[in-house]
Amino acid sequence: MVHVYNCHPFASQQIVQVSGNSLILNPLIPVFFFCCCRFFMCDVEKGHLRQSFVICVCVFVCAADHLEDQTDFLLIPKHQELLGDRAKDCDIPVSIEKTGLEDKGQYTLSYVLFRCFFQGCSVEETQLHSLQLYPLFTKGDADGLIVSLDKSVLSTDRPACVFCFFSLPTAGYLYSLRGGVELLSAYQYPEKVLEAVLTDHLLHVITNALQCFTVRCAAVAARIEDPYIDTTMKACPPSTLEVCALRMQLFIGLRSVCVYGRHVVLLSTADTETPEETERSTQRRGLLYNHLCVSVCQVEYSRHYAETNPQAQSLRHLLSEAHLLLRAALLQTSEQQQKSEGDAAELEEALRQNCAQLGDCFSRASQKDCHLALPYYRMSGLSVTEVMVRNRPHPTSPHFYGPGFLFYLKHYLLEEMEQSLSQESADEVIDIFSRSDPSELISVCASPSMINISPARTLQILQHLEDTSGVSVPLTITMANMMLRLDDLPQFTQLLYRHAEMLLVYGFIQEPRLLLHAGCGGQHTHIRPTALSHQLTKSHPGLLVAGMVALHENNKVQLEQADHIFKVCLGCENCLQVDFWEATLMASSHEAVIQELLFRLTSVYIDRLTFTTSDINSCSHYGALYPWLTVLSPAHTTSFQHQESLHKLQSLLCGPSLSVGSVLPLLERLSEETLWGFSLHLLCDTRRGQYGSSIEKLLDRCPQAIIAYANHQLQDKNTALWWQKLLPELCNRARSDTNNSILLAALKETLVVVAMETSPAEFLELIPDDGTAAYFLPHLLTCSQRHLLI
Numbered sequence: 001m002v003h004v005y006n007c008h009p010f011a012s013q014q015i016v017q018v019s020g021n022s023l024i025l026n027p028l029i030p031v032f033f034f035c036c037c038r039f040f041m042c043d044v045e046k047g048h049l050r051q052s053f054v055i056c057v058c059v060f061v062c063a064a065d066h067l068e069d070q071t072d073f074l075l076i077p078k079h080q081e082l083l084g085d086r087a088k089d090c091d092i093p094v095s096i097e098k099t100g101l102e103d104k105g106q107y108t109l110s111y112v113l114f115r116c117f118f119q120g121c122s123v124e125e126t127q128l129h130s131l132q133l134y135p136l137f138t139k140g141d142a143d144g145l146i147v148s149l150d151k152s153v154l155s156t157d158r159p160a161c162v163f164c165f166f167s168l169p170t171a172g173y174l175y176s177l178r179g180g181v182e183l184l185s186a187y188q189y190p191e192k193v194l195e196a197v198l199t200d201h202l203l204h205v206i207t208n209a210l211q212c213f214t215v216r217c218a219a220v221a222a223r224i225e226d227p228y229i230d231t232t233m234k235a236c237p238p239s240t241l242e243v244c245a246l247r248m249q250l251f252i253g254l255r256s257v258c259v260y261g262r263h264v265v266l267l268s269t270a271d272t273e274t275p276e277e278t279e280r281s282t283q284r285r286g287l288l289y290n291h292l293c294v295s296v297c298q299v300e301y302s303r304h305y306a307e308t309n310p311q312a313q314s315l316r317h318l319l320s321e322a323h324l325l326l327r328a329a330l331l332q333t334s335e336q337q338q339k340s341e342g343d344a345a346e347l348e349e350a351l352r353q354n355c356a357q358l359g360d361c362f363s364r365a366s367q368k369d370c371h372l373a374l375p376y377y378r379m380s381g382l383s384v385t386e387v388m389v390r391n392r393p394h395p396t397s398p399h400f401y402g403p404g405f406l407f408y409l410k411h412y413l414l415e416e417m418e419q420s421l422s423q424e425s426a427d428e429v430i431d432i433f434s435r436s437d438p439s440e441l442i443s444v445c446a447s448p449s450m451i452n453i454s455p456a457r458t459l460q461i462l463q464h465l466e467d468t469s470g471v472s473v474p475l476t477i478t479m480a481n482m483m484l485r486l487d488d489l490p491q492f493t494q495l496l497y498r499h500a501e502m503l504l505v506y507g508f509i510q511e512p513r514l515l516l517h518a519g520c521g522g523q524h525t526h527i528r529p530t531a532l533s534h535q536l537t538k539s540h541p542g543l544l545v546a547g548m549v550a551l552h553e554n555n556k557v558q559l560e561q562a563d564h565i566f567k568v569c570l571g572c573e574n575c576l577q578v579d580f581w582e583a584t585l586m587a588s589s590h591e592a593v594i595q596e597l598l599f600r601l602t603s604v605y606i607d608r609l610t611f612t613t614s615d616i617n618s619c620s621h622y623g624a625l626y627p628w629l630t631v632l633s634p635a636h637t638t639s640f641q642h643q644e645s646l647h648k649l650q651s652l653l654c655g656p657s658l659s660v661g662s663v664l665p666l667l668e669r670l671s672e673e674t675l676w677g678f679s680l681h682l683l684c685d686t687r688r689g690q691y692g693s694s695i696e697k698l699l700d701r702c703p704q705a706i707i708a709y710a711n712h713q714l715q716d717k718n719t720a721l722w723w724q725k726l727l728p729e730l731c732n733r734a735r736s737d738t739n740n741s742i743l744l745a746a747l748k749e750t751l752v753v754v755a756m757e758t759s760p761a762e763f764l765e766l767i768p769d770d771g772t773a774a775y776f777l778p779h780l781l782t783c784s785q786r787h788l789l790i
Contacts, residue, residue, distance in 0.1 A: 003759075005504065006103065006540075024080075024428045034127060034576075044728065046215075046537055047139075058518040072211075073345055076507045080115065080116050080117075080194065081114070081115045081116075081179035082113070082114040082115075083113060083114075083175075083180075083183075084180060085111070086114075087112055087114040088111040089114075090111070092114075094109060094111075096109060112164070112177055112181055113164060113177075113181055113617065114146055114677055115173070115361055118166070120781060126167065126169075128166060128167075128168060128666065129167055129168070129195060129196075130165070130166060130167040130172075130192075130195055131164075131165075131194040132164070132165045132198050133162065133163070133198065133631075134162065134164070134165060134198050134217070135158050135159030135161075135162050135179075136160055136162070136163065136200060136217050136218075136220075136221050136367065137160065137293075137329045138159075138160050138225050139669075150631060160178070160179050160224050160225055161176060161177070161178035161179075161180075161217070161220050161221050161330070162176075163175065163176055163177065163184070163198070163220075164177055164219055164644055165203070165744070167195075167196040168192060168544070169189075169192040169193055169203070170188070170192060170193070171186065171187060171188055172186070172187035172189070172193075172196055172205070173185075173186055174198070174203075174215065174216070174217075174218050176187075178224065179224065184216045184220065184239050184240075185243045186215075187203065187243060189205065189207075189211075190245075191207050193206065193207055194206050194254070194255065194256075194259055195255075195256055196257075197214065197257050197258060197259050199215075199259050199380045200215075200217055200328045200329075200331075200572045201215070201218075201325055201328050201474050201790070202215060202246065202327070203215050204259065205257075205266055206254040206256070206266070207253060207254070207256045208250070208253075208256070209250045209253060209254070210249045210251060210254065210257070210264070210266060211245060211247070211248045211249075212248075213243055213244070213245050213246065214244055214246060214321050214324070214380075215243070216239040216240075216241060216243070216245050218236075218325075218327040218328035218331060219236055219237055219239040219241070219327075220239050221327075222236045222327055222331065223236065223239075224708075225331065231375065231376060232371075232374050232375055232411060234379055235358075235375035235376055235379070236323070236324075236325055236327065236377050237320035237321075237323055237492055239248050239315070241320055241324075242317070244317070244321065245405075246321075251266055251268055252268055252270045253269045254266055254267075254475065255267050255268055255269055257601060266287065269287060278675070279584070284294060286289060290660060291664050316358070316361045316362075316365075319354060319357050319361060320358070322354050323344070323351070323354050323355070323358065326347060326351045326354060327351070329330050329347050330344075330347055330348065330351065335575055340666060349786070351379075351555060352379070352381050354382050355376045355377070355379040355380040356376075356380035356382055357409075358376040359373050359376035359377035359380055359404075360383075360391075361392055363377075363390075363391055363404035363405035364402030364403075364404060364405070365403070366403075367630075369404075370402065370403040370404030370407050371404070371407055373402075373404030373405060373408045374404075374407060374408045374411050378409050384409070384412050384425070384449075385409065385422075385425045385496065387405070387409075388409075388428060388429075390455060391405040391614065393548040394739060401435070403431060403437045404680055405434055406432075406433075409429065409432065409433075410440060410443075412449070413443070413447035413449055413450065414427070414443070414446055419449065420448070420449055420450075420451045420452055421449050421450060421453040421606050422452060423454060426449075426453040426454075426455060426459060427452075427454055427458075428434055428452045429450065429785060430444065430457075430458055430587065434461050434464075434465075438465050438468075438469070439469075441461065441462065441465055441509040442475055442509060442511055443513075445458060445462070445478050445481070445482075446478065446511050446513035447513065448513070455460045455482040455485040455486050456482075456486060459479060459482040459483070462478060462479050462482065463479070466479070471498070473503050473504060473506060473507035473510070473512050474510050475497060475508045475588050476495055476496075476498050476507070477495075477496075477504065477507045477508070477511075477514055477532075478511075478514070479495055479735075480492050480495035480496055480532075481514065481530075481531070483495060484531060484532060484535055485718055489539075492535070493539065496540065496543075501542070501543055501546060504543060504547070505543070505546050506545040506550075508550060509551065509554050509556070510557040512551050512557070513530070514532055514545055515529065515530055515532060515533050515536075515544075515548070516529060516530065516533070516551070516556075516557060516561075516565065517529075518721075519559055523692070527557070527561045527569075528565075528566055529565050529569045529570055532564070533569075533570065534570065536768075537570050537576065541575075541576055541579075543581050544576065545576055545579050545583055546583070547589055548562050548580055549580060549584050552584055552588075553584075553587050553642045554754070555742050559593060559596065560585075562580060566580060572574060577592045578601070579592070579602055580647075581597050581604075582601065583701070584597060585598070586621075586686075594621060594657055595659065595662075596623060597656070598657055598658045598659075599662060599663065601648070602649060602652055602658065602663045602666060603666055604645075605645045605646070605648050605649035605652070605669070606666050606669060608641065609642060609646060609647035609649065609670065609676075609677075610669055611647055619659070620655075620656070620657070621655050621656070621657040622651040622652060623651055623652075623653075623654030623655030623656060624651075625647065625654055626650075626654055626709075626712050626713075627708050627711075628709040628712060628713075629650055629654075629679055629683075629709035631704060631705035632675050632676065632679035633650070633675060633676040633679050647678055649680065650679065650683065652682065653684065660684050660687045660688055661688075667681060670768050675701070675702065678701055678702075682694055682697060682698065685697070686713055691714065691721055691722070691725070693723070694709075694713075695709075695710075697728065699729055699730075699733060699743075703742045703743055703746060704742050706730075707745075707746050707749045707750070710722060710726055710750070710753075714726070719757060720759065722750060722754055723754045723762075727747075727750050727751070727754060727766060730750055731768055732746040733773075734747050735770070740789050751755055751776065751779040752779070752782075754766065755780070755782045755783040755786070757777045758783065760780065760784045761789055763780050763781065767780070
């Protein structure tokens with residue numbers, strides 16, 4: 001249903017006649033006008049939502065002889081084009097006419113597009129025709145119902161995108177309506193057009209001939225359907241690609257055109273009489289042409305053009321047009337395609353060939369577009385060796401490789417691929433970069449795909465690079481790696497000793513693949529050490545640990561991946577892995593990593609203490625050993641390994657970072673029967689604030705450590721425990737065991753502290769009333785004298 005509203009404030013005559021999709025102006029009235037076309041979309045499964053899309057196209061027509069007389073009336077709109085929600089700002093009222101055929105659903109009106117044209121010329125040049133709302137279906141969801149005005153297509157498919165096309169005699173405009181309204185293409189016809197019809201592949205227009213223009217619907221649909229378009233994985237020509245005319249075919253008396261599938265149906269009129277009979281009769285008869293479009297697989301891509309001028313911009317444009325034609329065919333649903341599986345395979349093969357040709361174009365393109373060689377070559381399915389063959393320089397320029405090809409090759413080598421190049425191909429890659437970009441040779445040699453390169457030949461090239469560019473740490477390590485592959489261990493060691501260990505670590509940060517290959521997917525099960533890592537395990541374990549710590553701290557390897565390397569690949573779980581944890585704990589600043597390492601190291605130390613089979617690492621997570629621990633775990637009472645693990649575990653428990661609650665289940669495995677086991681449990685009780693019970697346990701097991709314990713632990717807010725807990729305990733125990741010199745000495749030390757910290761009145765309250773007051777009087781005198789001085 002089409003409504004027409006007269007917007008001229010003084011006109012009341014009909015200005016437009018509606019016939020199918022064509023709109024014919026009344027040439028006598030210069031006015032604004034617009035048309036509205038409804039396009040229904042219903043969701044059958046999710047309710048009865050109905051929505052009407054309204055396309056408003058305004059044309060201001062003013063005959064030339066009226067311009068001077070109506071200058072006061074001539075008004076040009078402020079906005080020539082209003083898209084999406086802004087279209088309703090055109091202030092043109094629209095109402096939906098009830099025909100009686102509608103169901104009981106509610107209709108919602110949405111303005112989509114408003115465009116106004118002004119031309120001070122004849123009305124014929126601004127005649128609007130061929131208004132068309134065009135849905136493009138793909139192999140996507142199927143949960144909606146579409147009815148379009150121009151095609152009356154009834155389907156259960158929801159379109160991937162919807163387009164609006166309308167045409168004037170000399171220009172046509174194509175808009176995309178899905179995901180925001182956008183002008184895709186503007187067509188400037190070489191001559192006046194009578195009618196135009198849009199399809200997935202082409203725009204067909206008729207004059208005295210049938211002309212075909214390219215469209216950009218497939219470019220829009222491809223980006224909606226595939227989220228990987230315009231990445232390093234896939235590519236598609238942009239929807240902003242300039243349109244072009246593809247062909248012109250002459251017919252007689254063309255009047256109208258319509259399209260069904262691959263059939264373009266043309267309606268024409270022609271004289272049926274001889275010239276003599278024409279004077280007596282003006283009868284004409286209609287002719288109907290059925291023109292079958294050529295299959296997109298039969299389109300010639302102009303191989304001769306590619307051979308004679310491979311870098312021409314027009315060749316790239318031609319290949320892009322072919323790409324969009326092929327994409328449009330592949331995006332269609334199987335019902336629309338009406339072709340066999342063999343036809344689909346032929347289309348896919350044609351698309352791969354097209355991508356290969358586009359990759360060739362972009363491989364030698366400028367720096368602005370050269371990156372597109374990567375996705376197109378990937379989509380072509382060509383192997384890296386095949387791509388190298390296609391890009392071998394012409395004999396007249398033997399040292400030239402295009403920037404797009406080098407970009408593709410770098411990305412291929414940077415990826416962790418399971419597939420390795422043959423020795424011949426790998427050596428060719430080395431030659432390519434030695435000629436075109438020697439600075440990338442280190443990265444190229446480190447690629448897992450280059451495992452089969454000739455080490456002796458590569459070493460000569462690297463030596464030449466060092467002679468011309470100077471010594472660098474990554475280059476030295478790479479050369480050492482080649483020496484290792486030649487089994488020349490003395491030269492390997494000599495090269496490593498060129499630089500200090502820390503500089504070598506920086507070299508691993510610059511090129512992590514010297515130590516690790518991530519493999520396909522990058523998960524820890526695919527992480528594997530290089531031959532250099534295996535050798536460092538034997539000859540330079542400290543360098544390997546330092547390198548792994550540096551890679552972890554620079555986010556080049558995850559903790560789990562490093563564990564996998566040490567535990568599974570290198571088989572050194574009980575030595576280098578723990579060294580790696582301890583070194584990482586010293587270097588890391590990530591709280592989650594710290595807590596994980598603290599737990600792991602605590603578990604390791606407990607295992608070592610339980611199954612007794614250097615110095616303590618010093619970092620902020622290892623605390624200084626509490627002085628009283630030296631009394632509970634004297635040196636040289638156990639083996640060196642046992643003593644080292646005990647000190648490290650005690651140091652972690654003394655540190656500020658370890659959560660004691662998290663390791664209590666682990667400590668249950670340790671008995672308190674041994675004095676060192678008792679020290680660990682007492683440490684945990686103390687860290688948990690259980691000072692009262694800790695004092696009692698310590699007086700039971702090792703009273704000689706009580707004063708050292710109290711001096712360190714009973715400070716600040718816990719100072720009152722000296723006289724609230726420790727003094728009463730010592731008094732009671734000394735009273736029952738008067739010959740215990742250790743308890744008596746501890747009692748004297750305690751009284752010294754109490755006399756210093758309390759007032760005389762408070763001290764008197766602490767003296768027991770069992771007849772031993774004389775023992776406390778000297779300390780009371782000290783307390784009184786100190787109080788008088790204050």
